[in-house]
Amino acid sequence: MTAGMTVLGVWIAAFLTLAVLSFLFKDNPLYKFAEHLVVGLSAGYWFIVLYNTTFRDLISDPLKADFSSFRLLPQAAGSNIVGNGLILDGIPIVLGLMIWTRFWPKAAWTARIPIAYVLGAGAGLAIPTALDNFVVTPLKATLALPIVPGFWQTWTAQILGATAPAPQLGIGEALSNLLIVIGVFCGIVYFFFSKEHKGVTGATANVGIWILMIGFGSTFGFTVMSRVSLLVGRFEFLLNRWILDSFWRLIFPGH
Amino acid sequence: MKRQIPLVVCFIAGIIFLLQYFTPHPWPTYLAERMLKWTIVIGFFALGLGIISLWITHLPKVMKQAPGWGYNAVSLAGFLGMVVTGLVWGKNPGTPFIWMYNNLMNPITATMFGLLAFFIASAAYRAFRVRSLLATILLVSAVVVMLGRVPIGDYFFDMLVAPLGYHGVLGAAANWLLNYPNVAAKRALNVGIGFGQAAIALKILLGIERSYLGGDK
Amino acid sequence: MSWKALAAVDRRVIFVILIAGILLPMVFPLKMPIAVTPEVQSVYDRIESLQKGDTIMMTMEYDPSTLAEMQPMTYNMLRHVFRRGAKVVAVCLFTTGVSQVEQDLKKIADENGKKYGEDYAYLGYKPYPAIVITALGQDFRNPFPKDYYGTPTDSLPVMKGIKNFSSVKLVLSVNATSGVDFWLQYGQSRFRFPLAIGMTAVMASDYYTYVQSGQLVGLIGGLKGAAEYETLMHEKDGYATRVMNIQSVVHCIVVGFILVGNIAFLMSGGKFRMGGRA
Numbered sequence: 001m002t003a004g005m006t007v008l009g010v011w012i013a014a015f016l017t018l019a020v021l022s023f024l025f026k027d028n029p030l031y032k033f034a035e036h037l038v039v040g041l042s043a044g045y046w047f048i049v050l051y052n053t054t055f056r057d058l059i060s061d062p063l064k065a066d067f068s069s070f071r072l073l074p075q076a077a078g079s080n081i082v083g084n085g086l087i088l089d090g091i092p093i094v095l096g097l098m099i100w101t102r103f104w105p106k107a108a109w110t111a112r113i114p115i116a117y118v119l120g121a122g123a124g125l126a127i128p129t130a131l132d133n134f135v136v137t138p139l140k141a142t143l144a145l146p147i148v149p150g151f152w153q154t155w156t157a158q159i160l161g162a163t164a165p166a167p168q169l170g171i172g173e174a175l176s177n178l179l180i181v182i183g184v185f186c187g188i189v190y191f192f193f194s195k196e197h198k199g200v201t202g203a204t205a206n207v208g209i210w211i212l213m214i215g216f217g218s219t220f221g222f223t224v225m226s227r228v229s230l231l232v233g234r235f236e237f238l239l240n241r242w243i244l245d246s247f248w249r250l251i252f253p254g255h
Numbered sequence: 256m257k258r259q260i261p262l263v264v265c266f267i268a269g270i271i272f273l274l275q276y277f278t279p280h281p282w283p284t285y286l287a288e289r290m291l292k293w294t295i296v297i298g299f300f301a302l303g304l305g306i307i308s309l310w311i312t313h314l315p316k317v318m319k320q321a322p323g324w325g326y327n328a329v330s331l332a333g334f335l336g337m338v339v340t341g342l343v344w345g346k347n348p349g350t351p352f353i354w355m356y357n358n359l360m361n362p363i364t365a366t367m368f369g370l371l372a373f374f375i376a377s378a379a380y381r382a383f384r385v386r387s388l389l390a391t392i393l394l395v396s397a398v399v400v401m402l403g404r405v406p407i408g409d410y411f412f413d414m415l416v417a418p419l420g421y422h423g424v425l426g427a428a429a430n431w432l433l434n435y436p437n438v439a440a441k442r443a444l445n446v447g448i449g450f451g452q453a454a455i456a457l458k459i460l461l462g463i464e465r466s467y468l469g470g471d472k
Numbered sequence: 473m474s475w476k477a478l479a480a481v482d483r484r485v486i487f488v489i490l491i492a493g494i495l496l497p498m499v500f501p502l503k504m505p506i507a508v509t510p511e512v513q514s515v516y517d518r519i520e521s522l523q524k525g526d527t528i529m530m531t532m533e534y535d536p537s538t539l540a541e542m543q544p545m546t547y548n549m550l551r552h553v554f555r556r557g558a559k560v561v562a563v564c565l566f567t568t569g570v571s572q573v574e575q576d577l578k579k580i581a582d583e584n585g586k587k588y589g590e591d592y593a594y595l596g597y598k599p600y601p602a603i604v605i606t607a608l609g610q611d612f613r614n615p616f617p618k619d620y621y622g623t624p625t626d627s628l629p630v631m632k633g634i635k636n637f638s639s640v641k642l643v644l645s646v647n648a649t650s651g652v653d654f655w656l657q658y659g660q661s662r663f664r665f666p667l668a669i670g671m672t673a674v675m676a677s678d679y680y681t682y683v684q685s686g687q688l689v690g691l692i693g694g695l696k697g698a699a700e701y702e703t704l705m706h707e708k709d710g711y712a713t714r715v716m717n718i719q720s721v722v723h724c725i726v727v728g729f730i731l732v733g734n735i736a737f738l739m740s741g742g743k744f745r746m747g748g749r750a
Contacts, residue, residue, distance in 0.1 A: 009358035016359065020366035024373055024487050032326055038363040040330035042568060043309045044337025045356060046302065048346055049570050053597045054299040057618045058292060084289065092293035096300030100307070112261040112468050114297045118600075119467055120265035121294050123456035124272030125606055125658060130456065133661035133687070134449025138442050141685030176435045180684075183436060187443020208443065213389050215440025217396025218433055218677045222694065224375055224401055226541060226673035228722045229695040231369035232715050233540025235494050237362070276662070288614055291607040295615060298599035302567075347621075348575055356571050361536035364568075368537040372722075376490050377483040380729035384737050387745045394734075398727055400677075404696050406504035407720030426507050433680050442681045 007246065014242040017234055062089045142184050149174035183211040262462040269460040309334065333359075396432060403429025479736035486729065493725040494718060502717040505703075511683050512700040514690030515668045518642060519549065524557030527634055528642045529612075531655070532562060532576065533601075535569035538648035538672055544698035544712040545670040546576050546646045548705055553644070554584040559630050560592040561612065561640070565601040566649050574620065589628045596620030601651045605658045611636055637665040642689070646670040652679065660687055670697065695719065 016037075019030040065071075065083035073085040083089060095114040101107040150168025157164035169177075189201065190208030197205040268290065275287040313327040321327075340351040347353070385391045402408035403425045412425040458464035522528065530550070534542035553560060564573040574594055581592050588594075595616040598604045607615040612634065613625045625631055633639065643665050645655050652671055660667040666689050671679065673694025682688040692701060695712050696719075702710035738744070 005354060009354060013358045013362040016362045017366045020363055020370065023370060025484065032323075033329060034363050036326040036329045037333045038360060038367075039309070040333025040335075041337055041355065041360045042364075043306055043330075044334040044341070045360060045571075046567050047306055047334075047338050048341030048352065049567055049597055050299055050302055050599070051341075052346055053570075053620070054295065054599060056622065057616070058296050058598075059299065061618070088289055092296035095293065096297045099297065099300045099304060102304075103307075109257040112257070113264055114300075115467055116261035116265035117268050118294055118297055118301075119459055120268030121272050121290065122602065123265070123459040124269035125276070125602065126456040127273055127453050127460075128276045129657045129661055130449045130452035133657040134445045134452070137661065137687060138445060138681060138685050142442065176431065179435050180439045180442075183439025184442045184446070187440055188446055191443070191447045209389065210392055211436055212440045212443065213392040214396045214432065214436040215444070215677070217393040218400045218437045219674075220393065221397040221400030221404070222673040222677045224372075224379070224397075224723065224726055225404060225696065225719065226694055227369070227372035227375050228719055228726075229673065229715060230365065230538065230540045231372035232494055232718050232722070234362075234366050234369045235491075235498065236540075236715070239495070239498055284610065288607065288610050291603050291610075292614065294603045295598050295600055295607070298603070302599055346571065348578065353571055353575070357575075360568075361539070361572075364535065364537040365539060369540075373487050373490060376726055376729060377486050379726050380486055380733040381480070381483070383730050383733065384742065385734050385744060386742070391744075394730065398730065401723045401727055405720040405723050406506055406716060407502075407724060409507065410504050410720075423507060430509055433677060434684065437677055438681045438684050441678050445681065 010242055010246060014238060017238060021234075059089075059093060063093075139184075142181055145177040145181055147174050147178045147181060182207070187211055258465070258468055261468060262465070266460060266462065269456075273460070306334075396436075399425070399432055400429050403427075403432075475736045475740035479733060479740055489725060490722065493722045497718040497721045501714065502720065504717055504720065506696075506699045506713055506716060508700045508703055509697075511680070511691040511693070512697050513704070514683070515549075515644075515670075515692055516552070516690075516701065516704045518666065518668055518689050519552045519556060519558075519644075522553065522556040522558040522641060525559070526556075526641045527559040527561060527630065527639065528553060528644055529608075529637070529640045530560050530562045531643070531645045531647065531651070532564050532573040533566040533569060533651045534646065534648035535566060535572055539572065540715075541672050541695050541698070542646055542648050542670070543576060544695065544710070545692050545701060546573075547580055548698060548701045548707070548710075548712075549644060549646065549670065549692075550577070550580040551584065552701075552705060554580065554586055554591070558641070559590075561595065561630065561634060562592065563595045563604075563608075563616070564597050565604055565651055565654075567597060567599070570597045570620075589623070590630055593625075593628045593630045594620045595625065601649075601654045602658045605654055606662070609637055609659065609663045637663045640665070643667045644670075648672045648675075656682060656687060668692075673697075 016034050019034040022028055023031040062083040063086075066086045066089055069083075071083065071085050072087055074083075074088055095117060098110045098114050100111075102111040146169050148169065149171045150164070151171070153168060154164040186204050186208035188208070190197075190205040190212065192201075192205075195201055271283070271290065272287060275283045309330070313330050315321075316324050316327040317331065337352065337355060340355060344350040344352060383394065385394055402412075408425040408429075409423050413422045416422065416424050455464065459467075530553070532542075532546055534546075550560070560577075562573070562577055564570050577592065577594055578588075581588070586592055595612070596619060598615045604615045612631070616625055618624055619628060637643065637659070643655070643659065645652065645667065647655070647669055648671065652669055652675060655667060655669070659665070667687070668689040668691070669679065670692035671694075673696065676691065676693025676697070679688065679691055679693075683691050692698065695715055698712035699710065699716040702713050707713070
């Protein structure tokens, strides 16, 4: 890419950035132009990426290898062998083409088969992993949290004539860990809707919602951080790469 | 038949992957490896469907010159521009395809996400109201995180607490909030998510959840 | 101006104040120190423990829409990994980020004098991240028989002896998508590899729980996390550190908006209830 194309690129990028920012005042043709342009560009980009990665690696190259050697079944195991035989490489292509039958009403029902396959595969993978990742491991970590402060361990060890374990937990950390244990339990009770939230259940659920509100507040704080970072990034581009680089150097070529 | 075959396919695929999780034997592993690749190939065709849908949506409007058809033409032109440059010159750095990616796609998508900061600031001023105790807890938590996570929070707060011999209090408070009550809150949510995900997956596997089959028989 | 009018001020006034809050510290920069948090320190220490010749997998899943947050952390972590002499096998499981990740990887590799194929490899993209991660757990060559440039994966020297997650010392994910959940659920929980994640600030507060439970080695949240990493790398005048100082002013403005808006609300007759919904 020549220097001229680079400079042209910066100016076009600045124009498009300002076109999108113009939405702040009101919806206008410039913004609509940028919005529709990015839809087409993204779809075109997807096409090229999918063509160069998935289609080439997993469809066309294996089929070419299978046809050239006219292999129906996979060869002996070896990771440098391209193609698993026409049968194993052909089945997913047939399933994939079935998805496109949704445009023909009489054959549209066959599109359900590959969708069912993908959903079934996803469901089979999800069941054990969801339970392990979201339930078992976090709850294990919660229940394993040390909540006994060091001074209490020392005192009970003295009474029993044993040695207090090390390291010793400070009172602050012990209470904070206890807050996690109680907070997780109360939060789970809040989402248990099979019992009315009255009495002890209601009080527990109330504590749960307070804890959840702290979590949502921290999410809001972080969301503000994130969006502001992205906006500052655009202003950095406009100020430094566009205005300073282009205009300033036009006026003061030596700088 | 038209509904039974997909349900059987769903069940068989799901059971193979579910059982393969628990067995280290070579044959289930080999079968799962092949079937995972099939899923990726099917994904290619499914994503291709999106591109076909783009043309089905925009092209008729351009042909009929419907109101606003110019914008539809812009979308299609953008698509063709990327595809032609990508196929003719390739996708490596320095090509027209990457030039279009960096100078056309990049600024528009980046700025669209940046716009959200304005709307969050506007919402913070006009809609974030302390009408109740819960809203106040949320607000206090948000303010502590917003000020504690940036250097200016500690810079000014330290002016108040430095005479007492403390520093970095606001940052420490934000860190404590994130690592203790926030962890409790998110973990409680995750437990619900985990059970929900497992329940939905089981319903799909067993054919109880059939919405993906569509309405007709 | 009445309190009611103040509570309902035109949003364009808010926009102009926000723009001023961004431009002024850009023109008149502030310099404030960045405090390092334990989660970022953990990631740094883990990368610091890598030895020359170790291989890590790095997954970069972001696109131009989140570049401002993700690029600084990618640059810093890659520089750190290369300085430790470790090798990188990179993937991108996010369609619109594939070219951006390629450019970022190449830039830092060239900066550190690293050779493609010997010191690093870019395997590219495949759809359905959950499926790809599960397939990577068996063999990296399964979903990626060729790299992004069409070279057979087996022929790359950096892939010698690397089969799956058990062959790499660390999986480092710089992720702005729901792929974080996929890497945790289908990757770490099943294959039990050490996983460290850099993510946007929007998502970060949801993942502290995984750091506490040990499912994540560490977490770099948003631009603040990237600035902390720059501090650990002793980088003077890093991009993330400069932007954090600008961000400080904007945060004060947003907090000011919240306070002024609520004062105006309460003074114009708004009611506060102890109980009830938010």
